[in-house]
Each structure stands twice: as C-alpha cells, then as structure tokens.
Amino acid sequence: MDREELAAKRVLREMRSARRSRLVEQLDAMELLYRVYVVLMVGGFALALIAGALNDAEVGVRGIEALGDDGPAWLGTGVALAVLAGLRSGARGGPLAIEAAEVQYVLLAPVDRAASLRAPALRQLRGALLAGIVIGAVAGNFAFRRLPGSPLEWILSLALFCAAVPLCTLTAALLASGRRLSPVIATAAGVGLLAWSLADAALGSMTSPATMLGILATLPLQDGHWLLAAVGVAFFVALGAVGLFSIGGLSLEAARRRANLAAQLRFSASVQDVRTVILLRRQLASEHPRRRPWARLRGQGRFPVWRRGWHSFLRWPPARAVRALAAGVAAGALAAGAWSGTTPLAAVAGLALLVAALDLVEPLAQETDHPTRRDLLPVRQDSLIRRHLVAPVVVLGIVTLAGIVTAAALGSPRTAIGVGAVMLLPTAIALICCAALSATHDPYAFISSSLYMLSPNLSYVQTGIPIAVSIAAISAPLLAARMAAQQGVSAVGAAALMEIFVLAGAAAMIWWLGRRVVERAPVQS
C-alpha cells in the first residue's frame, strides 16, 4: 500500500468519525434515553404479562424428545432458507446500501474498497446481531415455560440462535456480493445447503452446517452436542470472514442502484408509507413482472377488474409466487404449532398470510398509485375498489389452502381440514381487506390531518390496525377451536362462530376502504 493510499484511508477514517460525532451531537440524548426506557418498560411488562397470561401447557415427554431429536434439522432448514435468501440478495448486489455520495466519492477514489466498505458492513451486522438477540430473548421467555430447562438457559440459547440466523444471512449475502456470484450459482449453493438440511431432517442426522446451527436453539435439550453446534458456528463465522474480506469486489452498478433506492426506502419507512416500501423493496430485489405471462386469458371478459387482477398475477415473477406459497405453508405450520400448545405462533401465522396478501393487492394498490387515472373512470370509486378485492381473495384462498394441507400433514388431518374449511374464505377476505387498507393508506394525508396535530404517534395506530386485525383474524377462530377441542366441544362450531365476527370486521373494512377512496376523490362519484 503506497503512502497516498494510506493518507486517503486516514482521510476516510477521520471524515467518518467526524460525521458520526456530528450525528451524535444532533441527537437529543435525554429524549433518546426516555424512548429506550419507555420501550423497555412497556415491552418488558407486556411480554411478562402475555407470557404469563397464555399459561400454555408444558410439552409432553414425546414432544420434548421429538424437539431435541428433530428440532435442529428443521430449524437448520430454516437457517438454510435464510442463507439461500442471503445468497440470492448478494447476487443482486445486497446487502449493503451505502449513500450515493459514498459511491461517487469514496468508491471511485483510489482507496482500498474492501477497507472502506468494511465499516458499513460491520455496522449492518451489528444491527442484525442486536435485533436477533432481542427476538431470541423474547422467544426464550416463552420457551422456558413449556420446556424443561432454566429460563436463563432458554433465553441464552434462543438469543444465540436468533442472532446467528441474520448473521448467516448477511454474511452469505456479503460473500455472494463480494465474490460476484451469479444468481444461478448463488441459488444453486443455497438450494444445495437447503437440500442437505432437508436430508438431515428426513434421516434424523446432524451433518449440515445449518443443522448444526439449529442445535443452538435447542441446547437445553441436547446432551453432548455442544461440539457440533460449535462446528456450525465456526463454519458460518469463517463464511462471514471471507465475506467481509471480499466485500471490495461488489458491483458499483448494483451499489449505485441500491444507494438511490435505499435512501427512498428509509424515508418511506420513516413516514410509514407501506405501499412505497413494498414497491422499493421489490426494486431492490430486482423483482420485475414477467415479460411473458405464465398463461394468457382467453377472450374479452365481461369482468374487466377481475381480468385485470389475473393479468397481474399471471405476470408474477417466480420469486413472488414462491414467497406467497411459502407464506401459506408457513402459516399452516405455525397454526399447527399454535394448535399443539404454543399460542404465540398463531399471531405469526397471521403475519405470514398478511405478507402474501400485500403482494396480492397489487392491482388495487396501483389504482391508488394513480388516483387521477382512477378518478376519470366512469365507475363508482367505492365499487371499483370492492371489485378489485375479488381476484386477490381467490388467490389468497389457494395460498391458505396450502396452509391447511400443511397443518393437516403436521397434525390431525380431520381437525385441520374441518377447522381449515371453515376458516378458509373468511380468513382470505379479512386478510385481503387488511392488506388493502395498508396498501391504500396515505401517510401524507394523515400528516396533514388534525389527528397528526393531536399526536404524530397516532400514525403508528393507523399503520398497526391492519396488522392487529390480521393477527386477530387467524388467532381468534384458531384458538377458539383449540379451546373447544380441549373441552370436548365441536372445534368446527367454535371456529364458525368466531368467523362471524371476522366477516363482520371484514365488512367494516370494505366499507371503510370505499369511504376513504370516495372522500379523497376530487370528483365525487
């Protein structure tokens, strides 16, 4: 390294340090501490309350044995899926999203790129590590109540595992990005690891590095598998080290594209503009509609809005289709987990289906993206919005069906099919309504409203309502059915009763959607 390069590195270090200091100076330390204090107090209290109130039964001996024996492989499969996602993201230039000015002035300067990119990469890894630890600790707080082992053991074990998963994902992405792996090779490597972990799950072995990492999550149930877990950790640490050292090879073209998108994404996230966040995330992932549809609709139908929806779905890129289906399968598995006693999983099932629903309301969201075009159509605005819900409900029904099949495979087929059949349509309708509310929410309209003057924090309520309703739409009928089954009453009947409330909620949301769009239209229809 010549003197000029050393001097440039010093300039880079000094400027970054100065910018950091300036940022810290601008922060209101007391305000920040107060916020952290409130979040910790409220979060901790809510967590303790929910965990205690759920009072889930302890897992039986067979369940514990199964979790100890098969858990690592299945959790490893999850790790492998995350690594696959990381590799694919890296092949598209992720995970770093640096400033456009940093690309223009630092990456085009005669400075070692790996050295200049290591700091932002480490910052991203640190953030992921912290988030993973918090999520793992929360999960550990639920786990120790149902499984043998001390609270400390479970909290530590799950915190370690949940910290390791995002780290593996990010380091895989760094590696793929720095080494310029092509999407095909990155996908093949990820699928290879996934297949290895699935083979472990099928054969009951622990040979894949991802499975070994899965051992971390069940450490209190493992005897003498510490070493295997350490091997898994060492494998991914080595992968991370290689990733960090090769990051200088990243594509500047991708870095520039991501820099522009990430800046917009941060702004949209800060104003809770869900629709823009979704659109930008798709662009970051290079997720574009197919030029040639999977199939072409025949004739000129009588139902243009219904056909418009299908035209959109038939151009879905494979990644989006796989994601929707995976969300359905995950929701089914989570519902089965909730049925067998881990109540909080019902909430996660709701969130999984909401992810699929947000993709499905794309045709409706596009009407909202272009209100002028929509307002000039010779149809009633509220009727148009309602008609846009039909095709997504049908597709979400198919996705939910995949979940029911999964739940049937994992638990009692008869109960799963019975309860699933009752839940299928109302769940699809409610979730699509929630997604439509999210996608058509205009954060800027809220900012200019009197509610914002009352408290800007009320925006979180507006953003949170569709999420809360999605969770309730799955959890309420599912848990009611579980309770009925435990008491020897008809589970299907209990679920059906709850679905009346779900459908009533969906009707209210449909009314609200129509009203909102009519209110915003410049020409009342």
Add this chain to the structure above:
Amino acid sequence: MSAAHRPGSAPAPVLMARGLGRSYDGFEALSSFDLDVRPGESISLVGPNGAGKTTFFTIAAGLLEASAGSLSVVGSDPGSIEARRAVSYLPDTPVFYEDLSLGEHLEYVGGLHGVADGGTRATRLLERLGMDGWSDSLPSEFSHGMRQKASIALALVRPFAVLLADEPFDGLDPPSRDVLFELLGEARETGAAVLVSTHRPDVVAASSRCVGLRDGRLSYDGPPDAEALSLSSARPA
C-alpha cells in the same frame, strides 16, 4: 523510450475502447464502440437522448460494467486503483452528502485523492465559480445551478488525467458557462483529456474533436465542423 514519448509520434491513448458494448435485458445501449482518447484532447460527445453517452461515461468511470468489448484507462481496467486515480467523473445529476458543507466536501474529496494544497485549490475554484460565500453551506441550501457548480468544483478539485463530464453546462448561467469553458481549457493545457457530453453547439465548436453516437453506435468521429454541429441537435432515429 516508448513510442508514446518518441518525438513526433502521437502520445499513447489515456482511454481506449474496443468493441465496447452494454445491453440491458436485450436492449443495446452501447454497441461495438471504438474510441482512442489522447492526453490533451478535448472531445465533445454528442447524440440524441438515449444514444449511449452516459452509458459510455459510466463504463469508463468504472460504475458500470461492459457486456462486450474492452476499455482501458491509462492502461488499466476501469475501476482499478490506477484508473480511479486517473479518471474524474462529473455525473449529470450532482451527488452530495447531505450532512457535509461544500467546503467539507472539497476537503474530503481532495484528501481522498492525496491533494496536498486542497484548501487553496478549493478556495480558488469556488471563487471562480462564484461560490466563495457558500463554502460553509449544506447542499440542501443550493439551487439547481449551484448544485451543478458545486459538482463541477468536486470534479476539478482533484488531479486527473481524464475528465468525463456528463452535460456539465446544464443549469449554468452564462457567466458560469464561461468559467467552465476556461476551467476545461486549463485542464486540457495541463495534459488532461477532457470528454464532455453535450447538446450545445457552442461546446461542440469549442472542442478539438467531436464523437457522435446514435442508437448506441459510433456515428461520427472527426473535427467539430458543420456536420458535427448538426449531430448535437439530431433527433433520435
């Protein structure tokens, strides 16, 4: 002594493109593009919108990868340390750190390129561009034209052998345009090659050579005469 330094022979090219191409999902933005640029040359790159001018500049700057052919800058691959040292790229859309003042930008960029007298050089540049009172201001306080001038200062504050300026005259008032003509002329006098993409006939007329692009292909390479001037305002095919 190498051929490049032999008296009477042309100096070796500082930038050399051979069969250069770039496609986006099947669309050829640049195709079979050949170009030699020698030290001290002033080249105007002309052509209608979408002709491939920016694509060529971003490939030469190392921001974009070619899908065909080759390009070398001072004998190195674009994007290599040597090439980064040699090429200064002035983008068509100015890029700034939102939390750094103009003065801090100049100090930073100068420092990254090992400029010893960065402060003096920056002050002189800002004076000439009429931005001397704005050194402590943040880019968010600048008008469109001022952002362009700040971007010009950032491209010129560091040493370079090749300057790639993408429509640098856009948004400038007439006095600033004159200053930019002077600055580009001075850069050329120091032996740097200056490539400017433009739609302005006066910029074409002031250059020593004109290169025309159309639909991603080389359509003209010669003196900035009447034919070249007509290319600068050509309609897309």
